[in-house]
Amino acid sequence: MNGDNTSRVQQPLPEDGCQIVATIGPASISSAAALMEAGATAFRLNASHMSVDELHLLASAVREQVPACPLVIDLQGAKMRLGDFVARALHAGDRIRFSLYGAGDALPLPHREVFAAVETGDTLSCIVSPGMP
Numbered sequence: 001m002n003g004d005n006t007s008r009v010q011q012p013l014p015e016d017g018c019q020i021v022a023t024i025g026p027a028s029i030s031s032a033a034a035l036m037e038a039g040a041t042a043f044r045l046n047a048s049h050m051s052v053d054e055l056h057l058l059a060s061a062v063r064e065q066v067p068a069c070p071l072v073i074d075l076q077g078a079k080m081r082l083g084d085f086v087a088r089a090l091h092a093g094d095r096i097r098f099s100l101y102g103a104g105d106a107l108p109l110p111h112r113e114v115f116a117a118v119e120t121g122d123t124l125s126c127i128v129s130p131g132m133p
Contacts, residue, residue, distance in 0.1 A: 021072055025049075029058060032065040043069055048076030083108030098124070 022040040024032060032043065043062055047055050059071055085107055090096065100115060102108025109115075118124065 024058070024062065026054070026058065029061050032062050032069075036066045036069060041070070042072055044072045044074055046074050048074070080109070080111050080114065083110045 019041045020039050021042045021044050022035045023044045023046060024035070025046065028035075035043075043066075045055060045058055045062075050058065055073070059073075062069065062071060083102055085102055097104075097106035098109040098114075099106035100108070100110060100112065114124075
């Protein structure tokens with residue numbers, strides 16, 4: 001049951017157990033029913049590019065076309081980036097230093113909340129996305 005006391009029929013999973021989550025936005029909203037017929041089992045709404053009102057309108061429009069389809073709301077998470085620095089080679093296991101402004105050989109990490117949460121000597125894991133230099 002949902003908040004308005006009506007039941008929603010859960011779509012059965014395909015025999016192979018796979019889910020197909022289709023991202024849908026304002027430009028593709030009219031395609032929701034066709035995407036479901038083509039095999040989508042849920043829709044992803046990217047909230048990081050919409051206001052709350054726009055998100056509500058989009059979710060309502062999807063519900064009008066395919067009432068029983070699950071919706072996944074993708075919320076924008078924290079985006080912590082390094083500041084500007086001179087490129088240098090790093091290898092697995094290298095020890096590097098971070099500082100708020102990149103003093104000396106430290107890499108700049110302009111996020112005060114990180115420094116408030118860690119202590120000198122703590123280990124931080126750094127992940128480089130595939131394809132990044």
